[in-house]
Amino acid sequence: MGSGLQSRMDRLFNRHGDGRAVCVAADHGYMSDVTTNVVNLRTILDQVIRGGVDGVLLSPGQAVRLAPQFQGRDGPAMIVRADWMNMPRLGTSNVANAVPQRLLVHQKVITAAQALELGATAITIYLFLGYNDSIEAAGIDICACFAAECRQVGLPCIMEPLAYGGQVTGANIVEILTLGARMCVELGADALKIPYTGDVKSFRRLVEMADVPVLVLGGARSEYERDALELFNEGLEAGGSGCLMGRNVTKSPNPGRMIEQLCDIAHNGLSVDIALRTEEWDFIRLKAHPANCTGCDLCVTACVASHDRGLYGTHLARLSITPASQSGIHKVMFCTLCKKCIDTCPTDALRWHTQTGAVELLVDNCTACGDCVDVCPTGVIFHSASGIHTSTGEYLDWYPIICDLCAGEPECARVCPTGAIFIAERVELT
Amino acid sequence: MxxxxxxxxxxxxxxxxxxxxxxxxxxxxxxxxxxxxxxxxxxxxxxxxxxxxxxxxxxxxxxxxxxxxxxxxxxxxxxxxxxxxxxxxxxxxxxxxxxxxxxxxxxxxxxxxxxxxxxxxxxxxxxxxxxxxxxxxxxxxxxxxxxxxxxxxxxxxxxxxxxxxxxxxxxxxxxxxxxxxxxxxxxxxxxxxxxxxxxxxxxxxxxGTGYVRVYDPEGYQRALQLAFRAVRMSSETTLLSREGTANILDIINVMGALPTRNFQSGQFEYAASLSGSAFAENHWVKDYACFGCPIACGKYTRPLEDGKFIEGPEYETIFAFGPNCAIGERQTVIHLNWLCDEYGLDTISAGGVVGFVMELFERGILRAADLDGIEPRFGDSGAALALVEKMAKVEGCGSWLAQGVAAIAEQYPEAQAFAMHVKGLEMPAYHPNAAKGTALAYAVSERGACHLRGAPLGELFSGSADPLSIGGKAQLFRDHQADKAVWDSACLCCFPGYGMKLKELWQLVTAATGFDYPTVADLELVGERISTLARVFNVRAGFVRQHDTLPARNLEQPLKGGPADGHVVELTPMLDEYYTIMGWDDNGIPTGGCLNRLNLSEALDL
CATH class of the missing domain: 3.60.9.10 (Aldehyde ferredoxin oxidoreductase, N-terminal domain)
Known part of the structure; x- marks a missing residue:
């Protein structure tokens, strides 16, 4: 290894001495729609740099325009996209920009030496697998050419294998990606950018096959920022070296915060839960936007599954969605912590849980009188299907089933795809 | 066990x-x-x-x-x-x-x-x-x-x-x-x-007040997490949430595959006014989700002046009553959709009938006297509404029209060439001449012209293969068909499949059932077996190669205009290749070897 290759690899992967890199991909501007994240890249770049990003992938033109932001000893590494392809313009993912192109086109736009002149620390190039033989052969030609150029000037070459096209099926996609990873390395890749295979086991195998640093890419943005963090964390767990994530960061309402969270996970060993937590809390309250409710009942089955391991259903869930006839608004019925049940209970069997703030049942005090079931204004306290023994040896035919706020992480709010039921308050109980 | x-x-x-x-x-x-x-x-x-x-x-x-x-x-x-x-x-x-x-x-x-x-x-x-x-x-x-x-x-x-x-x-x-x-x-x-x-x-x-108990609760929860994440991290499903299934109308029109005027062409001049974004902007007021669906592609429309509203229209419905009948007014499409939903008709088939009848009338094969005085010409909203109302209420000519395109064509042999159906099922919203893999699927699918039994629609809207080439389409269709049969058996809707793939489904299925499918390919084989079961039923009912065909409009008449200009469907070579891949004989009958490979010989008592 000569002419600066190792120092550039270190610049990218060893800013924290841990062999890991949190990188942002912002090279879509000349391949797909000119979306706001593309137009506002300068501002977004400021934010992610302040968040501590390790590297940023840019198109050659943006690399020129935004070069000043990379300056300084602690500045992030600049990665330059050295090729172009029309894949995003072929499909519905960018309808606004779709043109009647039937075939994948892939070509070089810059040489390794030119990238080096722009101040690049590394370049990335695609390798398409599974489209057709001629595209695959052309891609191999481009990758081999870059690998040779990069070796000459000491520039790390990050290859990005993509399994895309008619030969790719649900049954073979992971195999194709794994094979592609190895092909890239054999062609001379110094590192890989690659889609996550969906689970740790198969990704670990891919990372082992690759035997060079592997950066996971993010794909389309999820509205749940947790998704990107979990995916990233799993990539690390499988032995990956970090991420080169685009839309999940650049389309986030707070790209800087997202980078901080990714860095906390990669460099500071935080779990996803801890990285996401913005404040300490022990009291929460659920709220609903019924107008957002699509009636899908995911919250209801999630409630049952979280309380009865391995069981899925809607009966005796601790919340309910009242079906709207025709286009009417669904009613989202859940425990609003109104405390009427606590006030009504004649035997002090219900109380305020000191940690979660949920209503708690003290079975020993319960006489199964049913007053709480009757008084609940939202109708979400139910008779249990089976009875229970109290610690004093008495047997109750049934006991009230009451929302326990899942000990602070309500499943219903977690699974709701539209934010129709959500955690409205996280404040300390005083 | x-x-x-x-x-x-x-x-x-x-x-x-x-x-x-x-x-x-x-x-x-x-x-x-x-x-x-x-x-x-x-x-x-x-x-x-x-x-x-x-x-x-x-x-x-x-x-x-x-x-x-x-x-x-x-x-x-x-x-x-x-x-x-x-x-x-x-x-x-x-x-x-x-x-x-x-x-x-x-x-x-x-x-x-x-x-x-x-x-x-x-x-x-x-x-x-x-x-x-x-x-x-x-x-x-x-x-x-x-x-x-x-x-x-x-x-x-x-x-x-x-x-x-x-x-x-x-x-x-x-x-x-x-x-x-x-x-x-x-x-x-x-x-x-x-x-x-x-x-x-x-x-x-x-x-029902019962529950479903899965085999491996932890594994299943984990598989759920991966599946939902895959669905959320997909731009296609995001688009489905925003613009419903109609989101693809633009691209299908651009690709020249939007069947127009009873499949006479593949591009519609008023496609823009029927796009998903046009419906979203002007009509849709609320999302509707089926049970357990995080996507919610269903959309309720704002009531029209007469108070009528629908949940829809879906892409297929828009095609059937819009381009296929040369109707560009959204309100008419909504009204026609309402009639079908209110009285209980299949919108694809109903629209297929109306487009067919319009062409028959314009060609002089059908007269107003045959149609209770209605004079349906392409683009005539009033006539379309009148015809569909008669079918919906099963009144007058609606009674025999509601028997579908094939039944109508039986009475008018000169109309066979443009009776757009396969085996009696009206054709859905992708023009076969502009999408060759889909054409093969229409010809072969077990229930007739169907886009949901493995038609490789990605050739049109994800650029995964050249839609105008027949190269590799037999294998492509075989893979999609097996894949889709697994989804239909598991049984999930096809739309999460824009994000989660067969692998995520395999994780769910193995955790839920505990069945021994060591690899994703083993589950795919289950899909191929199931499709073959359907084929065996059809063969026993007398359906063989001669029935795996398309109307002359697809096989003989070159499409005019658009990217697929001049194209017909070269069906025979695709069919030969497909039968070979499946292990069926020249007549389209699964061979003993094929049934053995799929562990069906014993089961079918052959």
Whole structure:
């Protein structure tokens, strides 16, 4: 290894001495729609740099325009996209920009030496697998050419294998990606950018096959920022070296915060839960936007599954969605912590849980009188299907089933795809 | 083997004989379940094993089998999906139709993996399933009522925790394009509504308070997390949430594959006014999700001046009544959609009939006198509304028009070349001449022209292959067909498949059932087996190579205009290649070797 290759690899992967890199991909501007994240890249770049990003992938033109932001000893590494392809313009993912192109086109736009002149620390190039033989052969030609150029000037070459096209099926996609990873390395890749295979086991195998640093890419943005963090964390767990994530960061309402969270996970060993937590809390309250409710009942089955391991259903869930006839608004019925049940209970069997703030049942005090079931204004306290023994040896035919706020992480709010039921308050109980 | 109840099944098939009014509960074919999974697989298995292929579709002996899958009723994305399998009166083939809504999960919670109906009641009846209590009730008061009136009446009689499946007048009168409806969602294609009508069964209501128990709870929760994440991290599903299924209309038009004027061309001049974004901006007010669906591609429209509103229109409906009839007004499309949903028609087939009749009229083959004085020309909204209303109410000419394109073409042999159907099922919204893999799927699919049995639509809207080339399309279709059969058996909707792939589904299925599918490819093979079961039924019913074909408009007349200008479908080479890949003989009949490879020889008693 000569002419600066190792120092550039270190610049990218060893800013924290841990062999890991949190990188942002912002090279879509000349391949797909000119979306706001593309137009506002300068501002977004400021934010992610302040968040501590390790590297940023840019198109050659943006690399020129935004070069000043990379300056300084602690500045992030600049990665330059050295090729172009029309894949995003072929499909519905960018309808606004779709043109009647039937075939994948892939070509070089810059040489390794030119990238080096722009101040690049590394370049990335695609390798398409599974489209057709001629595209695959052309891609191999481009990758081999870059690998040779990069070796000459000491520039790390990050290859990005993509399994895309008619030969790719649900049954073979992971195999194709794994094979592609190895092909890239054999062609001379110094590192890989690659889609996550969906689970740790198969990704670990891919990372082992690759035997060079592997950066996971993010794909389309999820509205749940947790998704990107979990995916990233799993990539690390499988032995990956970090991420080169685009839309999940650049389309986030707070790209800087997202980078901080990714860095906390990669460099500071935080779990996803801890990285996401913005404040300490022990009291929460659920709220609903019924107008957002699509009636899908995911919250209801999630409630049952979280309380009865391995069981899925809607009966005796601790919340309910009242079906709207025709286009009417669904009613989202859940425990609003109104405390009427606590006030009504004649035997002090219900109380305020000191940690979660949920209503708690003290079975020993319960006489199964049913007053709480009757008084609940939202109708979400139910008779249990089976009875229970109290610690004093008495047997109750049934006991009230009451929302326990899942000990602070309500499943219903977690699974709701539209934010129709959500955690409205996280404040300390005083 | 561990009990099926601990593997996400109920292990109960409810069988109702409408002739005697008796019912019984039988277990699932336990040993076969790993081979067929459930859903489509179970339906095909039961139909093939229990019904002789010669049984006429509208005779009492024809079974109609409603089935859900192992994932139905769990928290999997779109786990409310269910289907029905029967012999179709429109095609005479095996026919399975699927539906979202809330009835499928309800049947599962009531304790049944399948409901097998046979016989014929001697008066109109309503089937009531309240967990283990089952009874037939008089349905005289519902007779002749529209779908929504029937549904509302049942909701008032039974309450909000019941779900209904109903037919409208076209179903009662056994018309070939009648569907079965759970509120606004339908088992639409193939005339399944007519089969229900032939049994004198107006509606089925169900309530269930049971649970589904998965095999590996931790594994399943983990698989759910991965599946939902994959769905959320997909730009295609995001687009579906925003613009419904209509989001693809733009790109299909750009690709020259939007069938226009009864498939005379592949681009529509007013496509922009029918796009998903146009409907979103002007009409849609609220999202609708089926049970367990995080996408919510369903959209309610703002009521029109006359107060009518719909949940829709879907892409297929927009095609059928829009470009296919050269109608560019959204309000007309909404009205036509309303008529179909209100009375219980399949929108694809109804629109196919209207477009066909318009062309017949313009060519002078049909006259106003044949059509109760209606003079339908392309682009005539009034005529389209009048025709669909007559079909919906089964009045006048609507009575024979509602038998579908193939039946109409029987009477007018000179119209055969542009009767756009395969085996009697009207063609969906992708022009075969501009999408060769899809053309192959239309020709071969077990229920006739169908885009949902493995048509590789990605050739049109994800650029995954060149749509105008036939190269590799046989393999592409084979892969998609096997993949789709797994989804229909599991049984989930195809839309999460824009994000999660067969791998995520495999993780869900193996955790839910504990069946031994070591690799994703092993599960894909289950799909191929299930498609083959359907093929075997068709072969036994007399369907072979000569039936795997397309109208002359696709095979002989070059398409005019657009990117596919000058293209016809080169079907023969694709068909040869496909039969070879599948291990079928030249006549399209699965060989002994093929059945052996799929472990079907013994099962089929060959």
């Amino acid at each position: 561990m009990k099926l109840q601990d593997r996400s099944y109920c292990d109960q098939i409810l069988r109702v004989d409408l002739t005697s009014g008796k019912f019984e509960v039988t277990p699932l074919p336990g040993d076969a379940m790993p081979l067929i999974l459930g859903g489509k697989g179970l339906g095909a298995w039961l139909l093939l094993n229990e019904q002789s292929p010669g049984v006429e579709p509208l005779s009492p002996d024809n079974r109609i089998i409603f089935h859900n899958g192992p994932l139905t009723g769990t928290s999997a994305p779109t786990a409310g999906r269910f289907g029905c399998t029967t012999r179709s009166p429109a095609t005479g083939t095996y026919c399975d139709s699927y539906c979202g809504g809330y009835w499928g999960s309800t049947l599962k919670y009531a304790g049944y993996d399948a409901l097998v109906l046979s016989g014929k009641a001697n008066m109109p009846v309503l089937l009531v399933i309240d967990n283990e209590r089952v009874e037939l009730r008089d349905a005289a008061h519902l007779l002749g009522l529209s779908v929504t009136k029937t549904t509302e009446t049942l909701r008032e009689e039974f309450g909000l925790d019941w779900q209904s499946l109903v037919i409208g007048p076209p179903g009662e009168k056994q018309r070939n394009i009648a569907g079965i409806f759970n509120d606004t969602r339908a088992l639409a294609r193939g005339g399944v509504g007519a089969v229900m009508g032939s049994k004198n069964l107006k509606a089925i209501v169900a309530r």
